[in-house]
Amino acid sequence: MIEEISTTEQGELVVNLGPQHPSTHGVLHLVVTLSGETIKKVEPHLGYIHRSIEKMCESLSYRQFIYVTSRMDYLSSHINNHCCALCVEKGMQIEVPPRARVIRVLMDELTRLASHQLWWGAMAMDVGALTPFFHAFREREAINDIMEETCGARLTMNYMVPGGVMADIHPDFQRKVKEFTRFFREKIGEYDELVTGNIIFKSRMEGVGFLSAEDAVSYGCTGPAARASGVSCDIRKISPYEVYGQLQFEEAIETGGDCYARYLVRMREMRESLSIIEQLIDNIPDGEFQAKTKAVLKLPKGEFYSKVETARGELGVYIISEGGTTPYRIKFRSPGFSNLSALDHMARGYKIGDLVAVMGTLDLVIPDIDR
Amino acid sequence: MSQVPLGHILFVSTALFFIGCYGLFTRRNMITMLMSVELILNSVNINFVAFNRYLYPEALDGVFFTLFIVAIAAAEAAVAIAIIINLYRNFRSIDVEDADEMKF
Amino acid sequence: MDVSGQNTPGQQPNEQHPAAQQPNVRPFPGDVHPTAGGGILLTKLDEVINWARSNSLWPLVFGTSCCAIEMMSTASAKYDWSRFGFEVARATPRQADVIIIAGTIVNKMAPVLRRLYDQMADPKYVIAMGACATSGGPFFYNTYSVVKGADHVIPVDVYIAGCPPRPEALLHALITLQEKIRNTHAER
Amino acid sequence: MGSFSLIVLVIAGVAFSAGGIAVSRFFVKGSSNPAKGEAYECGIPSSGTPWNQFNVGYYLYALIFLIFDVELVFMYPWAIAVRRVGMASLVEIVIFLFILFMGLLYAHKKGALKWM
């Protein structure tokens, strides 16, 4: 179809960004129509990392299919697993012990922090500042170490199991997390110093890639992308799962709708996550970390939908069961997929440099989109 | 430089002048014609400088004429190219052959 | 020398590291089984060229999925691959020396990968990072769109297992690749 | 060593680059394959010619630059003569610059300095 595009009106230039491109964070393929430097049209081509996870899951048992989902949105793999576990538990009416709930939420928030840190570094790199990336990874590594100690893996920790978590937290867990929160509270100030206030960065971000609230809803945007346009869509607030109901935290909402607003939303979310962790870390209830479950899980016939708030927005897992040991049909409603569909709308009329900024603030994870 | 007679320098400039003329005659493309004109102007400059250097070394008028010619050439080139671009924008061609029906 | 699991530190789970217990069994790095021209004596010029090539491996910016994140971590400050001079990641294959296939290769991506590899200037090397690039990994069975191992698309020099391999593992792989380069004839 | 150095430098530069390229020519035998020669475009076969685009933006800047460049050229002799000539030079250059500054303002007003 590229041929058909390339025969555009005189003076328009069709450029492929991606699949292999520094700023597309993976293998997104954008066919950008430029006139001069101004973007006339952006057409995303997906599927360069479509791994047919939904088909796979139809032949995996309810214990097994969870681990595949951590490969979808690998930056918040923990939260993906969480969502699947929730869905299975909903189907089997498993009562998750309180300790497990708290541990899960802690892990979710840590994952969210790690994800946002990586986003911060990568986005700064996209707009040309290379140093923030390394500073962000310093904090991210600290989280990774904690994760590794408890879950046994740095990135794709397969820690959630139906009915709780796979193993109890590591004895050092609480101490380390406390250290980390203290450490990160001071470092996040440096983030602002280095990037947030920077005049160049601001002028790169402000007024770029505007998305109105209506469009945000109509395009199905969720997470920071939508909250930056003033749409309240935080699943943790709307339909609280686990212990989020009992926690004090704010849903970060900006009204700017431009890249800078999206940036600020994520920065605020980091602080919120920190406060959530600080609320929970000291009072993890004692007890079981895993509910007693049968060796082989069978979901009753029916349909089960569960949704959680990942670092990118609303993740939904939709399981249709025929009563067997494997799902009959499973559908992942991934946040990136809908957010991406708004990209063309957001980037039109801006410069090619802005396209990079817009993608940076959308924080796309392509395997999450392609699944 | 004293061993090179003035005639040789003039010879060079003349040759350049006529090379420019040749381009002006044969080329049909406005940009290349503009280049030829630049060559012609330069050959004139060479003459000015050479005369000044050889015949009136105590004065600087040749230098000044060269300076002003350069300035004017720059202005002329700028305007010419602006016009060329504009023609191109409107007619998708900068060939003088089809220049006759080009009017603003 | 082989890495088959017999003498892995499994017996003593509290042992931190294989090298700590069997330093002599597993020389560093990896298992260097003789490659083409591996054993034979190399000329001085070869040595110089190989020294240069092995010490300045510029990777191509190429990460498709999860493993790419671990690749980033390898670049990051904690495990700083710039110590080896690997940090000059080039965005264009013309100037890159090594592709690190970090992530799954699906059927739609395969021709792209092939083309990128073709467009690289010689000499060029390939590292398959992670289970996916090595063999399809988690997506080996019951998937209709995943290439079962990147070596079906382009020749691979070094494989790393793991999902994802931790940054040290990637460094280890790069060092293994350096070893391989040092033991080959520099092409003339 | 005077103007002779220019010739030396040119020769040195050419020799340097030529030498480098010659070395690589001598040592490397590159494999060749159809895709190698194609233009790189993120691994997608490039489509259309890069040479069809029309962006007056760049060109306008080059244009205004040329004008100011000439002005700059005229200011070098002026700058040297300032000390000798004294106040008069200041007056003249103020007029000179003022006129061109008008031009800059005009360009600004017309939005010629606004990027499209």
Place this chain on the structure above:
Amino acid sequence: MAFLKKYLSDVYQGVRSLVKGMRLTGYYFTHRKEVITQQYPDNRAEMKLPERFRGEVVMLHDQNNEHACTGCTACELACPNGTIKIITRFDTTPEGKKKKALDTFIYHLELCTMCNLCIEACPTDAIKMAQNFEHSVYDRSKLTKKLNKPGSKIREGVE
């Protein structure tokens, strides 16, 4: 005039924000102690990996070369991506009755995703995760391993 004031204040604010950033990088440039790099190949000896870290699946053998695997293939079933192949054989116990026993435990490291499900599944804790992560090889067939050592047999009393 107001325009000029704004103009100047813009310049000032901009420069200030830039200087802030430069101060930070300058600080890190001058303070070597902030460097957090661990030099991997040199620190192999003292490198501490958390004991839960999942590097590869290994089968535990004790000093007289016995393991605890009954060949029940629970791990093979538990594994989501067919990494494990259990080949069992029937050998006869002294009492003369046939008994299922492990013959070969084939483990495809290149497929394994370190998801720990097999370990969870194993009733006799015959296998566990090791911390070894240096799996780089030149040809991938080397990654397919045979976990039970040659000549090893099942430990007494493990059912």
Place this chain on the structure above:
Amino acid sequence: MLSFEQITHAIDKWLFTTFNPSVAIVIEGLIVGLCMIGLFAVLGLVLVLMERKVSAYMQIRLGPNRVGPGGSLQTLADTLKLAMKEGLTPQGADKFLFNLAPFLVIVVAMLILAPIAFARNVQLWDLNIGILYVSAVSSLSVIGILMAGWASNNKYSLLGAMRSGAQIVSYELSAGFAALSIVVLTGSLRISDIIESQRDGWWLFKGHIPAIIAFIIFIIAVTAETNRAPFDLAEAESELTAGFHTEYSGMKFALFFLAEYVNIFIVCSIAATLFLGGWMPLHIGAWTGFNRVMDYIPSSIWFVGKTFFLIFVLMWFRWTFPRLRIDQLLNLEWKYLLPISMINLLLMTLIAIKGWHF
């Protein structure tokens, strides 16, 4: 102590006494050429390594430290590797121009070295229009970039080339104005005169605020002229994969790379010459004691020190700031730097005429 100056002049004298002039000058040219090539190579190696180390420490890492002692041989390995790498030319490219471009860039960089004073009386050609010559020749380098981007037959290259073209020519203006404001003070374009005029203090300190403003503007402008971050739109990795040298590989790419760093050295040395007195030691008015102490440090050290300090500042910029967008970049030049530098120049003229500077 034995200084640069004495060595060179000894060689010079010896040559001209032993051979007849024409032979001597040929030999001398040979020596000079070799020295310059050597200088190029060394600059390339040192500056790239420096860049990588500086960035590493700003990014809380160690940087190259395994190849050779402390990583000192890293860039050598890179250079060798690039020399040993295939240099391919895409079909569809204009082969002639494609191969010509690196030559042009290198030769231009070479030519600019002519009037630079590396130490007291160590200068290839102290021609009477030194600064003008430098700015004139350096305006040639943009052609090389345009040529490369054009000939590559690649969209990214073309975009990158046009970007850097517009950028470089724009910033030449304010750089020129900033330089002029010093010329006004010295009343000569000759490099040696400019340095001489700072015998009793550097212009940066003698010239009041205008000099400082001019200095800042000059630094910004040259940063943009050398396509350095935050003005590196030509190689904006995240937008156009590698800008105008996307298609270049092997030695040809290395030449671009080298030329970039040599240009950085050149502009920094010019800045040092104009504002920090080149090889002139730090003198303060009539404090003869102080000045004599300063004179003990050989002039070449002074020159190299100042230049590398400025280079470090450029690197500091690069590793701190995000990249500007093309329109912001041009706004900065045409709406801020150019007017400011014009006004600044007039102020400077006033100071010069009234003799208010120290």
Place this chain on the structure above:
Amino acid sequence: MGWSSIVFYLISAFILITGLLAVTSRHLFRSAIWLLFSLTGIAALYFWLGMEFIAAVQIVVYVGGIVVLIIFSIFLTQQTGKQLPAPVRSRAIFSVLAVCIGFVLTCMLIRQYPFPPSRRFGQNAPDMSVGAIGSQLLSVSEHGYALPFEVISILLLAAMIACIVIAIKIKPGDK
């Protein structure tokens, strides 16, 4: 015949050859590059004549300015991909003839006119320094060029305004 005259003839040859290539090359971009070389050669000629300032001006304005502008216009007018048409044979022949005749005639003229070498040619090398140019440029005496100096600024202003007026028309969006 010493070094300098050899250099002179080399430079002249360079200028003429590149100039010829510039007007005959069929690639638009290449002919621009040849023009660039030719102009640079002329600058070298000025250097050789000891007119460093003019040489620098030549490079700054022509090479650094006009040629860049021409290259940009080439980029914009998209002619560059394809080759230019070869000149019509009849016209080519005609112009070659005309040019040659004119050239020969002029050369004859030059030859037969004895340029009287200036008396002061040999001794006291004239003050060609930029300073002299500057002061004369600013002086208002009868040899001064103050007025043309100012007029030039008017000219430049006019040129700039003209360009903008023309160019604004072609801004995408405004039309």
Place this chain on the structure above:
Amino acid sequence: MQKDELKTRLGQALPSATFEDGAEWATILIDPALWEDLARHIRSEADLYFDYLFCLTAVDWKTHFTVVYHLTSTVHRHTLVVKLKLDRGRPEVRTVSDIWRTAEFHEREAFDLMGIVFAGHPDLRRLFMTDEWEGWPLRKDYEDPVNMIKL
């Protein structure tokens, strides 16, 4: 609006619709022909105002297909699940991408993986698979001996 209120409200809006029980949300099963009007209706009505389509799923029951729309309202925060039954011969339904923009991509996905045709869709092309790919991978009867290795 609560689940059962929603049911009654929709019941009067669309008598022919049948409701499924036991699910978490109000689930309504309607005839594909009526879908577009209903969609416009529930999108526009002030008290329903389902402005946010958060999931679109195509399911292959071997005899027929169903397309499942999960709708919610950012104002009233109530959720509705709409199911359409398409026959396996020619699965076709009217697009809603003009009502909910996000449907454009979701429908392309459904077309790509399940082969559901959405009439009136702006550009109904393969989304994930290459254009020359045959078959609809997510269908139950999809076989691919080349790529799919059964465990």
